[in-house]
Amino acid sequence: xxxxxxxxxxxxxxxxxxxxxxxxxxxxxxxxxxxxxxxxxxxxxxxxxxxxxxxxxxxxxxxxxxxxxxxxxxxxxxxxxxxxxxxxxxxxxxxxxxxxxxxxxxxxxxxxxxxxxxxxxxxxxxxxxxxxxxxxxxxxxxxxxxxxxxxxxxxxxxxxxxxxxxxxxxxxxxxxxxxxxxxxxxxxxxxxxxxxxxxxxxxxxxxxxxxxxxxxxxxxxxxxxxxxxxxxxxxxxxxxxxxxxxxxxxxxxxxxxxxxxxxxxxxxxxxxxxxxxxxxxxxxxxxxxxxxxxxxxxxxxxxxxxxxxxxxxxxxxxxxxxxxxxxxxxxxxxxxxxxxxxxxxxxxxxxxxxxxxxxxxxxxxxxxxxxxxxxxxxxxxxxxxxxxxxxxxxxxxxxxxxxxxxxxxxxxxxxxxxxxxxxxxxxxxxxxxxxxxxxxxxxxxxxxxxxxxxxxxxxxxxxxxxxxxxxxxxxxxxxxxxxxxxxxxxxxxxxxxxxxxxxxxxxxxxxxxxxxxxxxxxxxxxxxxxxxxxxxxxxxxxxxxxxxxxxxxxxxxxxxxxxxxxxxxxxxxxxxxxxxxxxxxxxxxxxxxxxxxxxxxxxxxxxxxxxxxxxxxxxxxxxxxxxxxxxxxxxxxxxxxxxxxxxxxxxxxxxxxxxxxxxxxxxxxxxxxxxxxxxxxxxxxxxxxxxxxxxxxxxxxxxxxxxxxxxxxxxxxxxxxxxxxxxxxxxxxxxxxxxxxxxxxxxxxxxxxxxxxxxxxxxxxxxxxxxxxxxxxxxxxxxxxxxxxxxxxxxxxxxxxxxxxxxxxxxxxxxxxxxxxxxxxxxxxxxxx
Amino acid sequence: xxxxxxxxxxxxxxxxxxxxxxxxxxxxxxxxxxxxxxxxxxxxxxxxxxxxxxxxxxxxxxxxxxxxxxxxxxxxxxxxxxxxxxxxxxxxxxxxxxxxxxxxxxxxxxxxxxxxxxxxxxxxxxxxxxxxxxxxxxxxxxxxxxxxxxxxxxxxxxxx
Numbered sequence: 001x002x003x004x005x006x007x008x009x010x011x012x013x014x015x016x017x018x019x020x021x022x023x024x025x026x027x028x029x030x031x032x033x034x035x036x037x038x039x040x041x042x043x044x045x046x047x048x049x050x051x052x053x054x055x056x057x058x059x060x061x062x063x064x065x066x067x068x069x070x071x072x073x074x075x076x077x078x079x080x081x082x083x084x085x086x087x088x089x090x091x092x093x094x095x096x097x098x099x100x101x102x103x104x105x106x107x108x109x110x111x112x113x114x115x116x117x118x119x120x121x122x123x124x125x126x127x128x129x130x131x132x133x134x135x136x137x138x139x140x141x142x143x144x145x146x147x148x149x150x151x152x153x154x155x156x157x158x159x160x161x162x163x164x165x166x167x168x169x170x171x172x173x174x175x176x177x178x179x180x181x182x183x184x185x186x187x188x189x190x191x192x193x194x195x196x197x198x199x200x201x202x203x204x205x206x207x208x209x210x211x212x213x214x215x216x217x218x219x220x221x222x223x224x225x226x227x228x229x230x231x232x233x234x235x236x237x238x239x240x241x242x243x244x245x246x247x248x249x250x251x252x253x254x255x256x257x258x259x260x261x262x263x264x265x266x267x268x269x270x271x272x273x274x275x276x277x278x279x280x281x282x283x284x285x286x287x288x289x290x291x292x293x294x295x296x297x298x299x300x301x302x303x304x305x306x307x308x309x310x311x312x313x314x315x316x317x318x319x320x321x322x323x324x325x326x327x328x329x330x331x332x333x334x335x336x337x338x339x340x341x342x343x344x345x346x347x348x349x350x351x352x353x354x355x356x357x358x359x360x361x362x363x364x365x366x367x368x369x370x371x372x373x374x375x376x377x378x379x380x381x382x383x384x385x386x387x388x389x390x391x392x393x394x395x396x397x398x399x400x401x402x403x404x405x406x407x408x409x410x411x412x413x414x415x416x417x418x419x420x421x422x423x424x425x426x427x428x429x430x431x432x433x434x435x436x437x438x439x440x441x442x443x444x445x446x447x448x449x450x451x452x453x454x455x456x457x458x459x460x461x462x463x464x465x466x467x468x469x470x471x472x473x474x475x476x477x478x479x480x481x482x483x484x485x486x487x488x489x490x491x492x493x494x495x496x497x498x499x500x501x502x503x504x505x506x507x508x509x510x511x512x513x514x515x516x517x518x519x520x521x522x523x524x525x526x527x528x529x530x531x532x533x534x535x536x537x538x539x540x541x542x543x544x545x546x547x548x549x550x551x552x553x554x555x556x557x558x559x560x561x562x563x564x565x566x567x568x569x570x571x572x573x574x575x576x577x578x579x580x581x582x583x584x585x586x587x588x589x590x591x592x593x594x595x596x597x598x599x600x601x602x603x604x605x606x607x608x609x610x611x612x613x614x615x616x617x618x619x620x621x622x623x624x625x626x627x628x629x630x631x632x633x634x635x636x637x638x639x640x641x642x643x644x645x646x647x648x649x650x651x652x653x654x655x656x657x658x659x660x661x662x663x664x665x666x667x668x669x670x671x672x673x674x675x676x677x678x679x680x681x682x683x684x685x686x687x688x689x690x691x692x693x694x695x696x697x698x699x700x701x702x703x704x705x706x707x708x709x710x711x712x713x714x715x716x717x718x719x720x721x722x723x724x725x726x727x728x729x730x731x732x733x734x735x736x737x738x739x740x741x742x743x744x745x746x747x748x749x750x751x752x753x754x755x756x757x758x759x760x761x762x763x764x765x766x767x768x769x770x771x772x773x774x775x776x777x778x779x780x781x782x783x784x785x786x787x788x789x790x791x792x793x794x795x796x797x798x799x800x801x802x803x804x805x806x807x808x809x810x811x812x813x814x815x816x817x818x819x820x821x822x823x824x825x826x827x828x829x830x831x832x833x
Numbered sequence: 834x835x836x837x838x839x840x841x842x843x844x845x846x847x848x849x850x851x852x853x854x855x856x857x858x859x860x861x862x863x864x865x866x867x868x869x870x871x872x873x874x875x876x877x878x879x880x881x882x883x884x885x886x887x888x889x890x891x892x893x894x895x896x897x898x899x900x901x902x903x904x905x906x907x908x909x910x911x912x913x914x915x916x917x918x919x920x921x922x923x924x925x926x927x928x929x930x931x932x933x934x935x936x937x938x939x940x941x942x943x944x945x946x947x948x949x950x951x952x953x954x955x956x957x958x959x960x961x962x963x964x965x966x967x968x969x970x971x972x973x974x975x976x977x978x979x980x981x982x983x984x985x986x987x988x989x990x991x992x993x
Contacts (some may be wrong), residue, residue, distance in 0.1 A: 355844055382864065385883070385961055391858050587950070
């Protein structure tokens with residue numbers, strides 16, 4: 001029933017959107033506002049119908065309608081509610097329906113309250129946006145319908161792929177689709193501007209949509225990268241996979257368009273550039289969808305092959321021919337009235353920036369299509385791996401960073417050296433300081449040092465620019481410096497939002513240099529209790545375990561991590577096995593993030609008896625800067641997007657606007673907080689423990705123990721003697737086994753500079769006294785009443801025994817019972833040395 | 834020299850630099866896309882360059898030594914052209930036919946890494962690496978897909 005309703009809703013939406021496009025077109029031909037209103041109503045209805053279709057699919061998921069193929073392939077009865085919701089877009093058919101809905105909704109939004117500026121462009125924009133909605137709805141209905149039925153009804157669905165059960169993957173797809181959908185706006189407005197011969201200010205009309213699209217794509221890419229880092233367990237976050245590239249390319253052109261729009265606004269220039277960038281942003285969205293769903297590109301995360309390819313190709317060709325025909329027809333409108341006369345000007349820098357964004361996009365496109373291109377050119381297929389992309393795009397990204405640093409130093413006109421005063425010195429300080437700090441921190445690769453210099457230059461100029469403006473403002477308005485700084489942010493949001501974005505970019509650049517130019521990766525086999533050095537770190541395997549957790553089996557390893565001999569943290573990487581989902585296994589990495597570098601550990605395998613594990617260890621320098629920079633970057637984008645206060649409005653309207661703005665701000669902050677939580681959220685396989693066991697060779701933690709006879713014993717006062725510190729309890733059977741051996745060894749070594757200390761863990765004094773009598777124990781024994789000593793020694797159970805040499809360092813550690821033979825062997829090694 | 838000429842020259846310089854980057858890196862770091870059959874046919878000529886080879890995993894040949902760790906396995910020829918795969922009845926059918934064809938060309942792969950989860954019989958392996966002196970293929974990176982198991986592919990990356 002739901003399936004039929006869903007398909008009918010899709011069909012009605014298709015017809016309505018088609019009618020909307022025709023009505024809008026007719027309103028232009030006839031100059032009749034009634035047709036325009038009808039077209040607008042049709043666009044609203046199409047959005048409502050697709051929204052209902054999406055709700056029908058949601059209802060099908062919630063009521064386990066497994067006769068619907070899409071539901072049975074992406075859900076199961078025991079799937080939690082939030083995953084059933086996210087399964088809506090977990091596959092191709094559902095994601096296309098979501099896309100169609102968002103496209104229709106967005107079209108309705110654009111039409112709902114056009115600004116005075118936008119009004120002349122709206123009729124043509126309605127036609128184009130409705131045609132795009134028609135295309136996506138038709139593809140969904142005829143080629144990839146999520147409501148398609150199975151011939152037999154399965155008892156249960158296949159469930160959602162465990163790799164997709166991550167907050168990053170729940171938010172990533174809708175964010176990307178929102179971005180894609182909104183990139184239709186600059187395209188539609190650019191085309192409408194040509195058709196109505198009003199090319200001057202379409203970029204500023206479309207700016208809010210472009211910026212929002214860019215923001216959503218940016219957040220989507222960031223969450224996707226974080227998901228890869230947290231879930232895929234290969235130590236990286238970006239693999240230059242064609243599917244990743246498909247999302248990156250429109251984001252790059254949208255970034256360029258935002259810069260071009262500033263220039264068109266300020267200087268009336270860059271007109272051709274801006275139209276081209278709007279067209280290509282939209283084409284790249286279609287191209288990305290085409291490549292990921294047509295099976296043309298081999299990718300590990302492409303969708304299944306489908307027969308949509310030719311239709312997407314046809315729609316792309318149509319878009320290309322249509323837009324280029326318009327550009328040629330109205331080429332005179334696109335001639336820029338101002339010419340760039342030197343590159344050492346702000347205009348020149350903007351031009352170079354746009355050019356390099358374009359060449360990066362082309363490079364990524366060439367890399368994604370390299371097998372096809374090389375086969376066509378030379379008959380041999382070459383494939384571009386991550387190294388190819390890093391080496392081709394790396395220098396170009398470096399050039400952009402350099403431009404970012406140089407641009408604020410330059411004025412409008414060539415040879416405006418006046419601006420250099422007060423700006424050059426901090427820029428150079430940044431350019432020298434950052435590489436020096438990086439070199440001291442261990443970065444030796446000259447290329448990465450050049451990168452740090454560029455980033456330092458950019459940081460130096462950005463901060464100086466800000467400071468100079470704040471100082472000027474505070475002098476001018478006689479306010480404090482901080483107030484002036486805040487006022488700058490709230491007054492000229494576009495400019496200062498842009499600066500914040502650039503600061504975020506600089507932080508991301510640091511992260512990119514660190515993670516891509518100096519990563520460290522190794523594999524190690526760890527035996528229980530053995531300390532293994534990896535770079536600056538020492539890893540000790542504490543224990544392994546296996547347990548059922550919901551619908552999967554979890555095999556985990558507990559690893560103590562030390563750095564420079566000090567206990568750092570305990571990591572718990574695990575392998576999850578899903579018997580209900582094709583027996584798929586997911587290696588969930590454990591991560592210790594730190595500003596300087598992340599320690600990232602993946603559990604590869606566990607031996608049959610659990611006494612040994614194979615782990616992959618990655619040390620990723622400056623990885624935190626990627627996520628930190630990402631958040632700064634997004635905050636800047638939100639700031640730039642935020643409308644400036646409207647002083648001109650009458651009081652009640654202004655008050656309502658202010659209320660709406662604060663509500664919106666709260667929503668955006670919540671979104672950013674959610675993004676931050678998804679990135680740093682609770683636990684990445686780290687276990688909180690106050691301390692770990694001291695490593696062999698490191699100083700034993702000092703303690704003072706009150707003995708059973710009332711006297712006290714302090715470990716540091718035993719310096720010069722060898723100490724055997726034994727943690728035990730009367731309730732522990734293995735402890736019972738080892739007590740005679742301890743007493744025997746103590747008797748043999750007493751008086752030879754050896755002291756034994758029994759530290760009793762979580763026990764009753766009477767029970768301990770009984771034991772002392774029963775086993776005739778004569779060495780010092782006391783109760784660790786509040787468990788502090790055990791905590792400082794990081795013991796994970798009893799018995800554990802530490803042999804401390806004459807200089808107070810740990811010489812040997814035993815986890816579990818120790819035998820007299822073992823102790824004698826170890827004592828012979830340290831006594832009398 | 835006019836502003837326009839300068840702009841064009843600077844633009845051309847940047848474009849030329851990018852073309853240079855693309856061409857040289859395609860020669861040096863890009864991977865030569867070959868099928869198992871083509872590697873066998875090239876023999877010595879295939880040595881010493883980056884190669885991407887795709888093939889069907891032969892389940893019974895998988896040997897894993899976790900102490901190094903190293904996994905060795907054999908892959909069987911599958912066509913490199915997606916259209917040819919489509920004509921032969923889709924990827925799952927092609928992979929199934931390949932592992933059951935004793936006459937199809939084969940290639941032994943050595944991968945010094947932990948055994949990937951999806952390394953199973955009839956999986957499609959896309960392997961980046963180099964052909965060794967001993968005629969075995971030394972993998973830097975192994976990507977696996979099991980089309981018979983999922984309608985849609987999800988990332989299953991091992992390496993780089």
